[in-house]
Amino acid sequence: MNFDFSAAEQAFVAEVRQFIEGEAESDDAADVMNPNRESDSILSDTPARKRFNRKMAERGYIGMSWPKEYGGQARPGIYEYLLNEELSRVGAPLIGKGVGCVGQxxxxxxxxxxxxxxxxxxxxxxxxxxxxxxxxxxxxxxxSLKLKAERQGEGWLLNGQKMFTTSAHFADWYWLAARTDPSAKKHKGISLFLVPMDDPGITIHPIETLGEHVTNQVFIDNVWVHEDYLVGEVNKGWTYICEALDYERFTFYTFSPLEEKFNALLSLVKSIRRNGKMISEEATVQSRMARLATDVETAKMLQRRVIYAASQGDVPSIEAAMCKLFSTELHQRLSRAALDFLGEEGLLHKSCDDAPAGGKWEWSYRATALDTIGAGTSEIQKNIIARKRLELPLEY
Incomplete structure (x- = not known):
């Protein structure tokens, strides 16, 4: 198993880093590059972030893996992964689901x-x-989704509800899964539609999460969609959704935010003095940091296994489950360690002037809890590992 990147891939990383360094000098860089937003930093939810994405488009970074006949460069998907790795390192928006699941x-x-x-x-x-x-x-x-799509004239009438739609409050279009055949087996009666988010029948209720990120509850009331905006064939939506997950393999599992967070924690430990000496001199602190350093390297190897399996044309469901489970819980452990080292001062909110590191660690501890839930909870990942790798029976 070869985890090394080719000379061409390394040259591309250097090019992307040079681009990011140039953008870091812009007036709106603090908005565009904000790793403290944790997983929410991947979104293009502000004007500055949308401008940044347009600059990436001008450089040809959007749709690199698409066929040339559709405006892409037919590059291997690893290039999109490498791009997102560098973007996520600085908390910049990633190339997005438009390129992957929607576009592909x-x-x-x-x-x-x-x-x-x-x-x-x-x-x-x-x-x-x-x-x-x-x-x-x-x-x-x-x-098991139940949002209904019923034939009406030259289109479909949609009614139902969606939960935890992350981008609904700023998106232009809804990539919407609906049940078009309630009599079919649950995997067989689903279709995909493209629906404009400004349709009067769509009502969006923002939900602020524990980490101060916004997700949304969306109500669909008598929204009529012309048959032209049905994606592919009727009742093939489940197949398309599963395929879309394959397209995203190269971009979901970035390692750099973990590495950057550990380095920030290491700097924090070296700066805290308590009872007349640096806490970095304490054996218990050294032991804990050594354990975390080992965990970060483990997370890197788990992530590389996902990338390697995908590059070989395999479906890395087990590798992805292991990576997601370990990495998201490691983000929590890093934040928890920072709060323990800081003591009661670590609990200060970022709105407090005296909050250490601008309240980064208290915010991170709340925000990273959500990552253990989204895109499949830790419990779901454990079930995948138990069933597919360990071949254990699951009882419900």
């Missing part, structure tokens, strides 16, 4: 009309999408 699905299954309308906009970073999958009773078991 349209390329493979979309009509000529949908390709002509959306692919150029995605390549120019002119459009944002929200993924309408999760529902109140269909989270980890996505195939």
């Amino acid at each position: 699905t349209l390329i493979r299954h979309g009509s000529d009309k949908l390709k002509a309308e959306f692919l150029p906009k995605i390549l120019r970073a002119e459009v944002e999408f929200a993924l309408g999958y999760t529902e109140p009773g269909a989270g980890s078991d996505l195939a």
